Amino acid sequence: MSQFDITPTQATNLIHHEPIHLPNSIQPHGVLLAVSPQLEILLTSNNTQDFLGKEPRDLLNQPLSTLLNAEQVKAIEQFWQGSGSSVYSFKLSIETSKGEQYFDAIAHRTESTVILELEPTDSINQISFLSFHALAQEAIAKMRKTSNLTDFLHTVASEVQKITEFDRVMVYQFDQVGAGSVVAEVKKDNLLPYLGLHYPSTDIPQQARELYKRCLLRFIPDMNAQAVELMAVENPEMHSTSVDLSLSVLRSTHPCCVEYHQNMGVAAILVIALIKEQTLWGLISCHHQTLKFIPYEVRKICEFLAQIVSLELEHKVNQSEFDLMVKLQSIQADFIESISGAENFREALVYPELRLLDIVNARGAAVCLDDDITLVGATPTIEEVRALIEWVDTQITDNLFSTDSLPKLYPEAVAFKDTASGLLLLRISKVRRYYILWFRPEVIQTVNWAGQPNESIQIKADGSVTLCPRTSFELWQETVRLTSLAWKSCELESAIALRNAIVGIVLSKADELAKINQELERSNRELASFAFVASHDLKEPLRGIYNYSNILLEDYAQLLDEDGVEYLETVVSLSIRMETLINSLLRLSLLGQAQLNLQATDLNGLLHQVIDLVRASRSPSQLDIRIPRRLPMIQCDAVLVSEVFSNLMINAFKYNDKSDKWVEIGYLDINEQMEKGLLQQQPQTSAPFVFYVQDNGIGIPEHHHQTIFRLFKRLHSQEKFGGGTGAGLAISKKIVERHGGRIWVESTVDTGSVFYFTLE
Template sequence: MIKFSVDLTNCDKEPIHIPGKVQSHGFLIAVDKIDLSISYLSGNTEVFIKAVASNLLGKPLSAINAFLDQPTPGFNLEDLLRLGIIRKSFDAISPHPVIIDNNQYYITIADSVNNWLLEFEPATLQYDIQSMIGRSAAEMLQGKSVNSLLKGAAAEVKKLINFDRVMIYKFLDDGHGEVVAEELNEDLEPFFGLHYPASDIPKQARELYKLNLTRLIADVNKEDSPILTFLEDKPLDLTNSGLRAVSPIHIQYLKNMGVSSSFSISLISHGELWGLIACHNYSPKFIDYKAREGAKLIGQILSSALEYRQDEEDSQIVEQFKDIATILSEHLNKDKYLIDAITSHKKTILEVTKACGVAILFENNLKTIGDVPGDDDILVLAEWLKQTNHESIYFTHRLSEIYSPASKYKSIASGILSCTISKELGEMIIWFKPELISTVKWAGNPDKPTTLAENGLLSLSPRKSFEAWSEVVNNTSEKWLSEEIASVLRVREIIITDVNKKANEIRLLNEKLQSAYEELDTFSYTISHDLRTPLTSVKTYAELMLRNKSLDDSAKNMLSRILTGAEKMNFLIKEILNLARVGRLDITFETVNMQSLLKEITTEVWAAFKADKSELILGQVSDIKGDKTMIAQVFTNLISNAIKYSSMVEKPEIKISSYIDGREIVYAVKDNGMGIDNRYYDRVFELFKRMDNVKEIEGTGVGLAIVKRVVERHNGRVWFESKLNEGSTFYVAFKNI
């Protein structure tokens, strides 16, 4: 027998599949697959068949037949074994009944690398297991939800095997388990809701639970029987054995709990170990093979029902998320602006997940819904995500442990799920889940205790106390469901498709607009140029006729009006040529000294308009990069308008200032003049459009159209604020390069 020492360095590597022992309520014989000779057998074999066990080693399997009474005359173990080999399965012949010394036993056969395992156990079942299983399954499946299904399963298993306590034990993501349903005798303390650390059922034990769907420990106080063999250093693999002995640590663990016998049924969902039906008895209890198989069948039915019920509940969530995605897609098709489409309707981007808040960063705008951190905190978080995350999706339910600045708003955002729309532009959507402070009740301290062995190693010591031990878990949100992540991915694709579609539409419109601009520029230049020649002739002849002294006052007055009209038309043609020139000229970018340029412009404008009574307030102004000639034209027009439209007030005042706003330099030209009626706000920058209240003030309606054209060619923005009879402020924003 090979001995294996278990300490803190190898707990998860304990070779529990080769313990070198079997439980002593039955006995085992292993025969070589080639010659069917007995290569291993348990030391307690002689207790059952009244033969010296060691004398059987190396003998043919037929040597055992003499000790067995077969219900079928002439049938022997070799025939039974060969029948299973021919069928390539032992399921149909297991268990096979035999009689030993007038006692009934079951034989089961299993595979073990180079050997066949023949295991003998008492047959004790005294009731109709088939009818009981049918009734139990029907009762159990009445549960319509996962929780009611689990509770029903625990009750039915207890009726079937009559253990003192039956628990449904669910494995969580990190391997630790929780008791999620329980049926127990009235005199016992409940374990429902208690958590057990992952080390209680190590990884290799969980793997065996996937292979062996039931596991019985009949009596923790009964000494196991060693396996005998003449093959040195070749331990027998008992992976598929029902009699396999249990790890000494687990035996001590059960003893510390006061448990004398345990039985477990594996619950498998989608090919993985979902949990166990864990049964405890506080006195020794043996369950024969057929009863165990009946319990296994209940476990398999429960496993299938769990998959179905969980998939059903998950599918409801998925359908809800899909409905939201469909609705958002419809809004995106109808609405012009993306943020409006996903935030301004009854169903919003927030409902794509079960989050409590969401932030959308798109086209240099931040829009939020629900409970979210402050704007500045969101922008800093977004920058961190942009720098550290290289995937399209990022999620965590423990944000402050990864990103320390989040600790100050953990009550709102302990969990985040973000999806990137454009990494280059830093455009993304972030969903937030609040901190979920919870109390986890452990069955004793989850830190597995240790003892100092004689060899100086720290050895694992099974917990002795199983009193509820509470641990408060904070800095943590509810975990993100896989359905939520799938929902975000689905909506991300919809949004990106919409963005690309609208980008293509804008590109086509820009191409058409550029073509129209070029045609308009050419047309404007040609017409304006051609108009100037006949206009000059009209003006010249009118001036010549005015020199004729024989004309009376009426004729002179008419000629003067012709000259005035010609002057106005000449000025309008000049403005149109300026507008056309803005579209035709190439932009030469340079750093423009705005302090110097504005002083030069204001001096000229003040002189041209004889604005001696107007006060100029020139604040601190920042230099910008652009075409100096075009920039001069912008501010000449804005300052000229400010003087013209404030000339009617007693103390005209024009203020010029600038400030930096993120990536932009914003200029403001403010006057205290007549202002703009809000009925005309949408016409301010249109060509040849003038307000009704400025008819008496000279102008063409071209100046602000030129301003808009120049600013847009510099990739900037222009807008205004105005109140009637209080004044106007025009803003122009240039990129802060």
Template sequence: MSRHPEPDLSSCEQEAIHAPGSIQPHGALLVVSATFLNVLQASANAPSLFGLSMPELLGSELSSVLGPEQFEALRELGARLPASGEPVLLRAVRIGSGPVLNAIGHRTGGAVVLEFEPGADGTGPPGGLHSVVAAFIAKVQAATTVADLAQRAATEVRALTGFDRALVYRFEPDGTGVVVGEDGNGRLPSYRGHRFPASDIPKQARELYRRNRLRLIPDVAYVPAELVPALNPVTGEPVDLSHAALRSVSPVHVEYMRNMGTAASMSVSVLKDGELWGLISCHHHAPKVVPFESRTTCDILAQVLALQVAAREHAADYERRVEIQSVLTRLLAHMARADDYVSGLLAHPGDLLGFVRAAGAAVVSDGRTGLVGRTPGEEQVRHLAAWLFREQKREVYHTDALSSAFPPAREYAADASGLLAVSVSKLHPTAVLWFRPEVIETVRWGGDPRKAVEPVTGRLHPRKSFETWSQTVRETAAPWLPSEVEGAGELRNAVLGIVLRKAEEMAALNVELQRSNRELEAFSYSVSHDLRAPLRHIVGYAELLKEAARDKLAAGELKYCDTIIESSIYAGKLVDNLLAYSRMGRAALDRTRVDLNALVREVRAEVMAGAPGRQVRWEVGPLPAVEGDLIMLRLAVQNLLSNAVKYTKPRNEAVIEIGCHTDAGAHTFHVRDNGVGFDMRYRDKLFGVFQRLHRWEDFEGTGIGLANVRRVVERHGGRAWAEGAVDRGATFYFTLPAPSNDEERGTC
């Protein structure tokens, strides 16, 4: 037998701690066949306990080792061992004139592991197990917080076992542990409120604590008793000792205990809903054996603690979920009443923030960014949303350390170290984001959590010091609760439902619109046919009457004929313009590349041909090429230039300027003149149908031209407006989208 080998932490995560091949020597262990007939393996110290040599033990029938009476009792009880591997105290046995031993059995890998350890001295807790558990239940029921529960559990376990120190150690989601309750006699240092790194209890060790709730190390200086033979002769594999109370300890943990200044330890797992919530961890300055009965009592106390923790955490979680559902219901009502869900959310910042207890929120949708509360800047939010759409494929994303995942977030960590985001649509990037501010926290560690590297060999060791080591943690926020993350997911589903319902409504409206358009087309044809013909007849017969009776009619009567003819021609133009205006709103755009320089030259020539003798100075700057419907754009340009020529008629020399500038992804065109202008109080009427600011007698027209301009521009994704002053000219503006590639914008 040899003492523990030198530990090597570089491979501790892969260490097979469940099958160490040895036990602690304060008891002995036998591996027997499932039928209890013969011994397959024995610990190296078993011969001294049973008075047989190792060759005599191995392969012999268990009845010859224990004696017929003891064997039959164990065999009867052992037949009822649970298949789960849970260890069971079978009975107290005595081998010859030796001490009373507790026989503990469990099943593993098709065999039965029997452990024999010294029994109790008969001095159990006053009043027995029932009184201890009943008293503890009464105490924890009076506790108001989880921290209070943990403190009472630590006090009770230390009183029951006599350890120098008992800690209640809660695991955080990242595997680190926090001491939330402690009781001690002052012999060992206090770790109340201290944190320990996840590497202190690696993942596979936490899994063992989940499977086997009790772990005792009565003497850290023990010499391991190895199993003989090392491999199970039936399976050819090392025996799994996960549920063995005597299982040997990892050399790394032994060194850890020595560095911590403890000679004995015991841990009891606290399982909440089947998962490892924490440990009740006990330490002593000297070797200490805790009988199985006392350990079992501690296990029951830990289960009571787990039930109480679960009850309180579930109650708090239920209250929070009810609150979330209440706010969610209000948000759904807000969105249903609004024109769109984005407006519904942003219009009620209290509910939007309180929904997940956020300090700020943002809604990013189709280039629109709405902010409420404490948030990063608008541009920063857009960059963050772009990263989420590009890198994060999850529908719900959350973190309490945003800068760790998205380094640019360090710039606004004070406002947004925590992020909870839901992606509503990937096709049209839309997301709702909630922010939590940075919480600067000073964490007290039980020693420097960083492991030192031995300079010579490079071999890693557990840290040697457990003195308080403080660390200031920045760029983190209060973590998001599972109920809040799930609530955000429910909101996303609700928004998708609203969007889908509106899409269905729009589809139904589109069908109705198509039907209405067909009816309107038929009506337009009827108007065109039924009105044009009578108007042509009126004009024709009035002209014939005027010519035939010219010699018989007085000058005033001839004027009446002229008025009939002019009015009928005007009515015909009005009908034509109205029909053109109607068709323009329904016709699909035939987009092509349109050179506005050439278009303006052609239209200007046509307009001047209709104004012979006019003195007009045209000042036309360089214009870009755009993507659009040539026929529609020609109509818009023709109306603007015609108006400029018409309303500068009182000027001896008309000056008409046409130009453009480009910024923010749009071309902005202007047509400026030195004509009669208009009163800005009435500018909203300019682009309406039949809205005129001047008398028809002074300036001819149907009042539809500018309405056509606005409709053309809006169909192309732009807008139109005007500025002017009475008798000081007017400027008409309109925008068209600019290509993203600067080379395609042209000179402007």
């Protein structure tokens, strides 16, 4: 989607070498001068007579004072000598044969000259800061109110369209190879939509993208205007073709660009770069069907908004990436912790199965330890995996290999594309054949292109390849097969981090690891003992505070004013809350020290006891408890497991603002776990039951799904939903983990939550 003054050149091997920043001409709506350090005019555009009333030959080799007054010349001199901004803009007036003429002057430095560009304007007065602020303030406020990236980009396009009044304003995003797509659009009703269409990288070659990183704004008010040549002094070091116009606002339009936009029916364009972390993320692209001139100051407002957009864009994109990274790191931390304490390395890797898959969001995995291969989830056969490893071992660099289209690189993979169109392979050891392979299935995608993407590529009779502007931009659909979802950079980093941990913890430092584990076990015991003793000892002075505060209230309240009584009541309330928190801390410390009393337990009897206790503490009419089928008999510590069910049920009713509250308690068998995606294939041995407690309550935002299990982590104020310490879920997690299981939540805000847990 070339909104740009350069697209394909005559041949692909010349695209990156044509000096597009040295065009030897400018657009005709302004004047360009190149001034030496001595403030002599070394170069002019061949239209000075039209704007300044002087021929180029009358200006070349002349001092700048021939054209500008002393104050204006002084400003240019200070700009040349200064070390501040590389671009300087101001208003000026020039006496010409037609009388006094006003201009927007834009100056920028090159290595040997100052480029001064003049655009005619109606007034010498600049837009005031307040006016500038008023134009930008509303747009910025609306953009910052949006919470997700899609709405944010649409708001950006809408606000730029209000300011510029272009027929069409789009936000265009680049991918990793320079191709891109329209991700937001605001347009006139009579125009065909471009939203969602893709454009090949040849529409905006690498050299053009690099130029946008340097010059953030490009404006072409008349795509069909005749370019004006540059004229230089007779000097062997000064040629019009050697003047770098990378930062020029008047730089002329490449002929390919003109033809390209004529094919699109576009007569004027304004393009503003969006930079994220020093990388060209995308463009705000404005199209108009007729000539369209925008004053320089309004363009600067648009450029300023684009800088705000870039900052907000970095925040919104990074927040999404950060949330995923935090999730992967949490999974990885649990994974590494279990590996470090495991006696059997292979079993620590593959059990429980979901953990190995979740660490990179895969659907299947294979663990290869020499000749021993263990499959997890949806995978090719063991023999297919062996052959794949032999091939990929010749392709791998830096211990990692990834592709989202394995069959295109390894034709034999077509046979198992349904399970492994995507491959991520991690080599753990170069000495031994230790690998982890993750797989993703084929995802058939329909890509909507703006015209046939290869239309611009033409092969001549001699076999040479050339590029030319495309003529068609109508919807052209391509079905992409043999491709999986792409591996994200944070997923690749998660795999590398896993390797580093394995090498550092399991392989290279096995002896040291054993010592560390012993020390950690001792430290944990000491920490638990400290927590127990400290909490126990705190209760005595706290009880004294509570008792004496009550005595003061009972015997001396009449001596206190209303505020004094309120203060004492607050002390009593806080001491009660403090004791509750201390009791929770004591409970958690005891869980780490006590031995589990494992025995065969009928969960149905246990659950009915829990329900009776919960009903006793709440109005029975409020409790709709559903148990769709009998629960199984399992080995567990009945007292502790009843506490898990109790905590989850109490929370389910407490955090519920519906008039008809209900809780469902049940479990998923192996087939149901496979249907839900918790298991990718029938396990060779029996899999643990997955128990659940489901409610129709207020729900939990996704970014809090991990944090709610932290000790004393509350999502609401103490006054809302009946209070609480924020320890119940932390205690439940500790109990589940003591049983060798895990606990997690799936939740939708305002709809309800489902807490799942296993007990191995």
